[in-house]
Amino acid sequence: MNGKGILTVVSGFSGSGKGTLMKELLARYPDAYALSVSATTRQPRPGEEDGREYFFVSKDEFEKMIAKGELIEYAKYVENYYGTPKKYVEEKLSEGKDVILEIEIQGALKVKEAFPDTLLLFVTPPSAAELEKRLVGRGTETMDVIRSRMNRACEEAEGMDRYDYLIVNDELDRCVEEMHDIIRGEHKRSFRNEEFMKNIKEDLERMKGEE
């Protein structure tokens, strides 16, 4: 069947544990996945390496990448650009790796629009009660922190329906396997295997002709 990787965007509630989840997925199946590396104009922090945490570029270089259409999506936060270079993603996809991209909902929907085959996964705690617990914290947070988390969660929840799957993060170990199974399963979707279907149809027609 189709050996090409799937571009997989992971979003989710803050505190859903999606970072840990993806790290574990990549650690368990290093041959199956590649984590997309973003480009940014912000300064590297101590310990960060170019090409590992980020591709560090100048503002000028970044704006040239925008102009040349070399970014799948990008956004600007606090005077710094962040974006997803197309080249790296396409290389990994054609190597047959599923490329994992962690971005928030606005970016996710932009990616899906540009690449309709993108798989959108949304990571959520198992219940509203559990989400509430994580948002409110242990009673040591200020009202401002809680209010800001709540507003953010409301925004995040608004887009859940547009994702293909919900990944319920109750127990890390089970959840990693679930995510892996879902992505593997997606490889079997018929719309991802048009060449396979075309070959079978053509061979059948050919055989009919040879009769």
Next chain:
Amino acid sequence: MNGKGILTVVSGFSGSGKGTLMKELLARYPDAYALSVSATTRQPRPGEEDGREYFFVSKDEFEKMIAKGELIEYAKYVENYYGTPKKYVEEKLSEGKDVILEIEIQGALKVKEAFPDTLLLFVTPPSAAELEKRLVGRGTETMDVIRSRMNRACEEAEGMDRYDYLIVNDELDRCVEEMHDIIRGEHKRSFRNEEFMKNIKEDLERMKGEE
């Protein structure tokens, strides 16, 4: 999340081994699945039991079922009716079992139209060459048999694109697990979990109000 079962229609090329596949799936996961039992007006054969192989009904009873809308789909072959009773399927779905329905493509598409949440799986040999081998047989078949198989396969191939997933049946053991993973994965689709999403959104709004 949503505890309701998924109506799963399995079709595939003749000789794709889908019968064996489903039998093995049900044997391995008897709590997860139920096989839909068809109603028919044909006479039971020796060893067949009412409610196991088929629900055996009279022509009159069958036509009443049609008139009352009690069948998900039906067809007539050689003077006998065959159809899928809605009641049995709905009972099993609400028990949380995924109901497996083996029917050919025309029926499959009718089911999907009536119940858009239906999952359509298409079982296929791993390659066109392998399909050819199975269709032509070991050289002991008459030309008529091969021609009839080929025509049938061409018809079956025509509809592949309309199925959600392709199940490549190369090795039974692996293939059963793959089918199981795909169906389990489908339970996590966001459109199958609208109540879960609705609850989370409502709770977040409520919390906002309580601030």
